[in-house]
Amino acid sequence: MLILTCPYCGVTGEETEFAAGGEAHLKRFGPGSSDAEFESYLFARKNEKGVTFERWRHANGCGKWFHAARCTVTLEVFGTYKAQVTEPPKEILAAIRKRRPGWEPAA
Amino acid sequence: MSTRLATQGRLINRDKRLEFTFNGKRLQGYEGDTLAAALLANDQMLVGRSFKYHRPRGILASGSEEPNALVNLGEGARLEPNQRATTTELFHGLTATSQNHFPSLEFDIGEINNSLARFLPAGFYYKTFIHPRFAWKHVFEPFIRQSAGLGKAPKEADADRYEHFYAFVDVLVIGGGVAGLQAARAAGEAGARVLLIEQEPHWGGRAPVDGAVIEGKPAEDWVKDTLQALEAMENVTLRNRMMGAGVYDHGYALGYERVADHIPGSDLPRHRLWRIRAKQIVTATGAIERPLSFAGNDIPGVMLATAVRDYVVNYGVSPGDRTVVVTNNDDAYRTALCLKRAGLDVPMIVDVRPLVTSPLATEALQAGIRVETGKGIAKVKGRKRVTGVALCLQAGEGSVIEEVKCDAVAMSGGFSPVVHLWSHCGGKLIWDEANAHFRPDPARAPTGAQGEAFVVTAGMASGAMTTGEVLADADAAGKAAARAAGFTPRRFAAPKAAEEPSEPMAPVWMMPQGASYDLRMKMWLDFQNDVKVSDVQLAAREGYESVEHTKRYTTLGMATDQGKLSNINGLAVLADALGEDIPQVGTTTFRPPYTPISMGAIAGEARGEIFQPLRRTPIHGWHEAHGAHWEPVGHWRRPYAYPKAGETVEEAVHREVLNTRRRVGLLDASTLGKIVVKGPDAGRFLDMLYTNMMSTLKVGRCRYGLMCNENGFLSDDGVVARIDEDTWLCHTTSGGADRIHQWMEEWLQTEWWDWKVYVANLTEQYAQIAVVGPDARHVLERLGGMDVSKETLPFMGWQEGKLGGFDARVFRISFSGELSYEIAVPASQGLAFWEALMEVGEAYGMQPYGTEALHIMRAEKGFIMIGDETDGTVIPQDLGLHWAISKKKEDYLGKRAQARSFMDNPDRWQLVGLETLDGSVLPDGCYAIGEGTNANGQAEMFGRVTSTYYSPTLGRGIAMGLVHNGPQRMGEVIRFGTPDKSFVEARIVDPVFYDKEGEKQNV
Amino acid sequence: MSDRAVSPLAGAESSGFAKVSEAGLRGMITLRGDLADAGFAGAVKAVTGCDVPGRREVVEQGGKGVAWMSPDELLVMVPHAEAEAAVAQLSQALAGSHFLAVNVSDARAVFTIEGAGAREVLAKLAPVDLSPEAFGAGQIRRTRLAQVPAAFWLSGEEVFTLVAFRSVAQYVFDLLTVSAKAGSEVGFLAR
Amino acid sequence: MKRYSAFAIAKEALNNHQGWKRAWAKAQPKRKYDVIVVGAGGHGLATAYYLGKNFGIRNVAILEKGWLGGGNTGRNTTIIRSNYLQDPSAAIYEKARSLYETMSQDLNYNVMFSPRGVMMLAQTEHEVRGYKRTAAANAFQGVETEFIGPARVKELCPIMNIEGPRYPVLGALWQPRGGTARHDAVAWGYARACSAMGMDIIQKCEVTGVRSEGGRVVGVDTTKGAIDCDKLAMVVAGHCSHLAEMAGFRLPVESVALQALVSEPIKPCMDVVVMANTVHGYMSQSDKGEMVIGGGTDAFNNYTQRGSFHHIEETVRALVETFPMISRLKMLRQWGGIVDVTGDRSPILSKTPIEGIFVNCGWGTGGFKAIPGSGWGMAELIAKGHSPLTDEFGLNRFTEGRFIDESVAAGVAH
């Protein structure tokens, strides 16, 4: 039963106040994209065993979507950050590396 | 004989007698007794039968580790099977019956399994009952199942109630022995918010029984003083009768509080499940004594040595007059001494260790007890009660040296720290050679939300073995937890305890060491599930080598006690059989709960009316009062129809359709989603969301729209109204309202965050009522206040104003094909508006109609219904909705998906109308069946029915369906298969069955 | 037409170790926009007399109030009969900027929970630290109450105001009533 | 291999059971195999078994990082049914179900297949229609099912409260020859049979790398060293993304925790398996007497074999409503498994971008019931390059937009 902190309203609450929303930083492909691009946008998931970037919504709260960096093996959370970015911010990467020296994001 | 002593009994109140019954026998006990203590006081040692062999079983332990003494507690709506007598507080009027026997506890025919035990080793059922095949289902399995289970299945619904509670603390201390008390004190003194919980109704754990001396005073007094100090601390809460049930990720812990088990029938919740979020958790859960594995160790009268002591000291009950003590450690000498002090006979202490010179041993000798070292028990004599033991050399094969008469045996195989809660969330263990037990490895603690360690252990739970060590460890644990939670511990020293010098224990996993097979198949490891030393050895021999395989093959540790007594002994036997070290073999996984918790407590308050939220429209009460037959729609409940007296539901539906088509009907459409979308980019946004163009909609007009998901599938539909230059109101399906609102927010927040659009879900702000039928306009005109004529309010227009004095927004839209108005008024006025409509409508024969009439009317018109014509695999193109898919737009959600080869293919199942040749109603959901079969031998299917009704308007069955290339096959007759494999023929027709030209709605 | 307007439970009440009441109709407006904008703050002030509250804060005065709902959303509270007018006033004041003001008064049900045990009534249902140290006056918490979303704040020393969706008013009332049942005090928050 | 029978037990009993041989041999990896199967769960073992039995391919190793059967095969709620809606699903699950009927005899290992009947409750009109549709399809897919009314539901399962209060039971989709089996025994029985055919089952052997040359697989690296192979089958359920990553491709799969629990054992009171999808919970009683209970998954990726307690709560809440008598039973143990959920919730049995590598995954919350059918089809796919049982389950369906969506009728897939 995770606890997460919403970067918008600052509430630190238990998982039941939030809704998980899958892999973060997907790039949307629309008309004109190739079959492979489109398929990978919809389906090919990193499904990392380790550090992952994922989406959450503060469903029973302020209603905002945000991102979390979390480890799928230990379930620890390295940090949460706002959704209006296309890649994890530097502080988050630094926070991860602090606990996982040498870690590099998957391609 | 087990009996009540005249002295001792620190936990009972001899002034208060309580009556109870066991198997119908009326018995007496004292306030403060456990059921087990009271049974023993009444010489009821035989309390149940084991699972597999139906062996007679007695009370073995004094706490939650008890495997044998399980009873059916209570009756009827308060029957609870498998209740542990050792943790059941006695109350007046308690009724209990023993389990797993027929016809009675004393004479059980199931005991035949016992004589067949040789033929029923571990895993025997995997090897037999294979032939003949039908026999498994008809003979063997019914037989096995008959003998399954322990307690009685309750028949009635539970009479009690339950609740939850959320608690947030800095430090949760689990276990209220001296370790828990000291840890709580140390953390509390540091200023942390502390919750200390103890499963028993009393505090102090083992120390007061064991005669520990702390800070120069008896443990009992120290406990009292410490409790007083803790109670005085504002920041500390003490809670007994509350078990730490589980430790979960991120410092989440479950506390299982048995609020009213001991006072049944009170109005209190029976159990309260605490959901505790702790920064740090201290487990001070003590240790559990292990049995020894000797032949006949399961015969009633053989008990754990600490349990024997507990019964004497705590309850003033002696399990036997003559008790042989058998041990591999010093602690059991305390039991011998305690029995002796109580005036009971201890004919012998049998100690496996070759030489024992510790102070406790000396004391025993001085007390005149015979101590036999280097010896073991070859076997216990007796069947339903111990009558004696046969003595042998521990090092030998079991030749009997001497027989000793006794009526009880107190055994001790050493102590295993209670590591369950430490392990639940990933805490790791190390093997401690000296004490022959697993203990928590502080370096590999469970980790929390920040990757930090969040569990510390204290006292015997850490593996500390003397009271002095226990207190020092607990003090350090309390301080460490407080520090980790952000507090500065005070520099008080840990309390000191009197020295308890002792001699090292000697691990013994089998008694005697070289026991024969016949002895090994009488040595119980798991008492409840009847797993013996020979079974574990067999599993190892057959290659079930992983401890997890052994567990599953033999069922070791899978009983209601979860192997609290058996696991370590079992894996030691396994390690020995494999020739491996114990730590290499490892333990099985510890899983919550620590001891079983009631389903009622888990469900909490959510039962009956508040099982789930029930959503009600403002008119709900009216529907109820007017006999609505309900249909659940999401969490809403909508009227399906309003049957009148003497009318079936189906008749009511038909009447409602006809009345609406001929005169006028009224529908509560309040559940429809209503989402306002506003901003300079709102038009552009809606163009992305809907397949058709919404930005071009004129203010004052409505347009029907479709939404797809990114996979291209149709997900919702509804009418969109343009309110003003930058505001649109989107209607969604009832089930879709929240989903679509979130869908919009998701795209706005996570993809197009630079677009200026705000959305708000106004679904519940309005009651929405559809007035439908040829007389609809007349009804509204009667109500007055607004011009609803064709000219000012044409089809697919909307306007706002006063209607009958109500603030109303009126949409001229139709889902039935009739002249129809949907009127939104503020929800607070919804009921009044509905009633006003009913009143003026009376003159026109207006009647309410429900969802089924709605469905039939839309089907008569060939309108699709999300969830019927769509099922998450249908794209708008399949439904002939090309007209609602903009060709001009570069993009909309789902567009790219619809260009994939399988979807872009014109060769798909597509929507058509269907008419049976005989006018009958096509069965729900049936498939069009072709002639051939596919590679897997399945009949070819080329279409299916999506909606099918009897049309009261047309007087025959009508249906819609998706058929392979359907629209190109108009007029063709195809066959539909029914579940009974007969066929119905139907013709492919246009899906619009009624008023094709739309004359009725356009008036 | 407020004379025909009824609150979802018509002022139902129950009492146990805390008193639970459905508090009748309240005017409520969902107001979205740029909370940091001076014009926006001015409009809020003009309608309610209150300043824009800080993150997760609520201000109430003279029957009006404002609650912070999210970084771009406020809940503006006025007497029920004034809600439409307040929407109009806000819309006028904010015209030309990007905002949304909608009347949601009737989409809500409002409750009060009063008494020394009020915190514990809520703590049985919401996964929130309700100790006085963690939750005090002036704060608003949006959360989950058993199986539905809700928001609450302290309107007095021992008085909580709780807002939920109208459709589940009965459910919320029943939940609160069971939680407050006399004798089932927990004794954790109020010792 | 020594045959198991009552006679053998009797004989052994007189010999103090000293003569029993290992159920499967202890093996060390050889340098090279024709086929390596990664994952000794039910699907991996069944794949190997049918490779040997149906195609004579016996130079096979099954590599398991832990103990065989210790993945989801050893922790599932054992429901077996085949009343699926879509043709490809109905085909493979029915093939599996029919193989379960004779599995004990085929393997000479009693897997206790118990065709006691499975019912899926319809508690809304929508569900009624969905299940009628399934029954209609099943009739022509060779799957024996029936839509039954509430009275029959009550008769089959007297402990159920069919009157609500919240969601009265309107009927059920009933598969009389669905049921349960002893999950561990399925893995053990296959392992014993594979071993008897000379295959190597290598436990505590984790695959840590996949080697390929020129787009073709050549072998794997393991914690017991490198092993070569001509063909490689990845059958590792929740860990399939991880293995695919080693081989350099991605799968449309996410790994999430699914939980289950058992009550304390009680005397038999429920002869059928009941799934209640509206309220979300399902329950059956094991041959030992525990009520075996399961519910939903966590929505976030997880590799811990633990889930969040609120799912247990939801499930128990639902079942106390459906079966009020369980309120006073106690939860004995709860646990989790990591299941592999695909983009359309249907499994993948497919070739992959690397030649010689095959994947069998995505069974998600419901693959125990499929084990023999999946093994049968997978073996054919590996041996012959295609199989009618697996053809529709290829990876290409995600590119084409050709989904096999089962949720349309039933909502869940267990």
Ligand SMILES: Cc1cc2nc3c(=O)[nH]c(=O)nc-3n(C[C@H](O)[C@H](O)[C@H](O)COP(=O)(O)OP(=O)(O)OC[C@H]3O[C@@H](n4cnc5c(N)ncnc54)[C@H](O)[C@@H]3O)c2cc1C
């Ligand atoms: C709680 C729960 C309840 C369920 N209930 C049902 C049900 O009622 N009915 C039903 O039909 N299905 C059910 N399922 C689903 C079912 O259990 C699975 O679909 C099925 O067991 C999958 O079998 P498998 O052989 O594919 O995977 P597994 O049994 O998980 O086997 C995969 C094996 O691969 C091994 N492995 C992983 N990585 C490596 C590596 N790198 N190297 C070597 N080995 C590796 C693992 O250790 C594991 O043993 C349930 C699942 C769960 C978790």
Ligand SMILES: NC(=O)c1ccc[n+]([C@@H]2O[C@H](COP(=O)([O-])OP(=O)(O)OC[C@H]3O[C@@H](n4cnc5c(N)ncnc54)[C@H](O)[C@@H]3O)[C@@H](O)[C@H]2O)c1
């Ligand atoms: N007999 C021996 O050989 C021996 C050796 C060392 C110490 N001792 C005695 O035992 C004492 C050990 O003290 P301790 O506090 O470490 O252990 P303890 O056994 O005295 O106390 C543990 C307490 O935790 C409770 N508990 C266990 N699991 C629980 C759960 N899940 N939830 C709630 N409560 C739970 C138990 O009911 C018990 O009251 C010493 O003071 C000493 O007197 C005995």
Ligand SMILES: Cc1cc2nc3c(=O)[nH]c(=O)nc-3n(C[C@H](O)[C@H](O)[C@H](O)COP(=O)(O)O)c2cc1C
């Ligand atoms: C069908 C089934 C029945 C089970 N019955 C019991 C049981 O009676 N007692 C028990 O302790 N565990 C039982 N378990 C749970 C297992 O002990 C174990 O928790 C589960 O297989 C997961 O393994 P793990 O907990 O070791 O990770 C059962 C599991 C299943 C799948």
Ligand SMILES: [Zn+2]
């Ligand atoms: Zn938030």
